[in-house]
Amino acid sequence: MRIVCPFCGERELGEYTYLGDAKPQRPAADAGEDAVYDYVYLRDNIAGVMSEHWYHGGGCRAWLKVTRNTLTHEISAVEPTAGAGAAKVGV
Amino acid sequence: MAEFSWDVRSPLDRALVVGPYGSTGDAGVSLTEIRNFDLIQVMARRGKAAETAKAAKARFGVAAPETPKAVGTTDATLIWSGPDQFLVLSKGGKHTIEALAPVFAGSASLSDQSHARALISISGAKARMALAKLSSIDLHPDVFPVGAAAATSMDHTSVTLWRGRDRAEAVFSLLVFATFAESLWNTTLDAAAEYGVAIAHAADLG
Numbered sequence: 522m523r524i525v526c527p528f529c530g531e532r533e534l535g536e537y538t539y540l541g542d543a544k545p546q547r548p549a550a551d552a553g554e555d556a557v558y559d560y561v562y563l564r565d566n567i568a569g570v571m572s573e574h575w576y577h578g579g580g581c582r583a584w585l586k587v588t589r590n591t592l593t594h595e596i597s598a599v600e601p602t603a604g605a606g607a608a609k610v611g612v
Numbered sequence: 613m614a615e616f617s618w619d620v621r622s623p624l625d626r627a628l629v630v631g632p633y634g635s636t637g638d639a640g641v642s643l644t645e646i647r648n649f650d651l652i653q654v655m656a657r658r659g660k661a662a663e664t665a666k667a668a669k670a671r672f673g674v675a676a677p678e679t680p681k682a683v684g685t686t687d688a689t690l691i692w693s694g695p696d697q698f699l700v701l702s703k704g705g706k707h708t709i710e711a712l713a714p715v716f717a718g719s720a721s722l723s724d725q726s727h728a729r730a731l732i733s734i735s736g737a738k739a740r741m742a743l744a745k746l747s748s749i750d751l752h753p754d755v756f757p758v759g760a761a762a763a764t765s766m767d768h769t770s771v772t773l774w775r776g777r778d779r780a781e782a783v784f785s786l787l788v789f790a791t792f793a794e795s796l797w798n799t800t801l802d803a804a805a806e807y808g809v810a811i812a813h814a815a816d817l818g
């Protein structure tokens with residue numbers, strides 16, 4: 522598998538580290554225990570298209586959001602996460 | 613208090629043995645460690661990429677690379693090292709962290725990497741063949757011309773790799789973390805041995 526880093530170009534899988542599902546959002550400070558438990562521990566086991574966080578640690582050290590089909594490994598989109606390279610994400 | 617002093621030594625001081633290595637005959641690969649350089653990492657602060665670029669242009673007379681490239685100035689090389697960041701490689705104390713601090717005050721964070729990295733220059737008729745065993749980057753001149761750079765990994769070790777000015781033939785430069793330098797040096801020697809290697813160290817950036 523190869524991932525096209527928006528900063529570096531196409532690179533082999535060995536340069537990347539997988540974090541996991543990019544969907545969970547940190548709940549508000551007063552959201553309550555259930556919401557925090559859900560955020561920290563509960564994950565969907567998706568068979569199909571999934572949004573994931575990957576780290577290009579063996580390259581530019583940017584965090585990326587990768588849209589990948591877990592059944593076929595087909596990657597349909599790769600974007601920088603917020604804060605990774607102001608030039609590309611406009612922050 | 614006991615007398616104590618630090619010796620400034622290259623991280624390759626022990627591993628590097630000047631002379632020929634591997635196959636005898638004409639050396640296909642030249643491996644030269646460059647010693648005593650200044651290396652400063654410049655990282656734009658959040659929202660300050662444009663200001664950092666402006667400050668770099670004013671200081672160096674050329675734009676700092678915003679894509680994986682290495683740009684030569686009159687007295688330094690600016691090497692892309694990631695989004696909104698680049699390395700300033702120079703000699704003779706012209707662009708030390710003390711000299712650059714006021715230039716980028718308020719726009720970028722600086723980190724002195726002068727003694728944190730080893731710099732290895734790889735050239736020769738078989739340089740690309742030897743590097744192909746270690747790197748997944750295509751170094752063919754059509755896709756990796758003079759001025760191309762990459763933040764990548766070799767033998768599971770993070771490196772900054774670029775192609776500087778040719779000296780009769782292509783010259784590849786490699787920056788590697790000091791503590792990984794010896795390991796990568798030995799791996800590179802293994803890769804190059806079949807072509808014959810000429811090992812040296814130098815003080816000039818070339």
Ligand SMILES: [Zn+2]
Nearest residue numbers: 526529577581
């Ligand atoms: Zn990258």
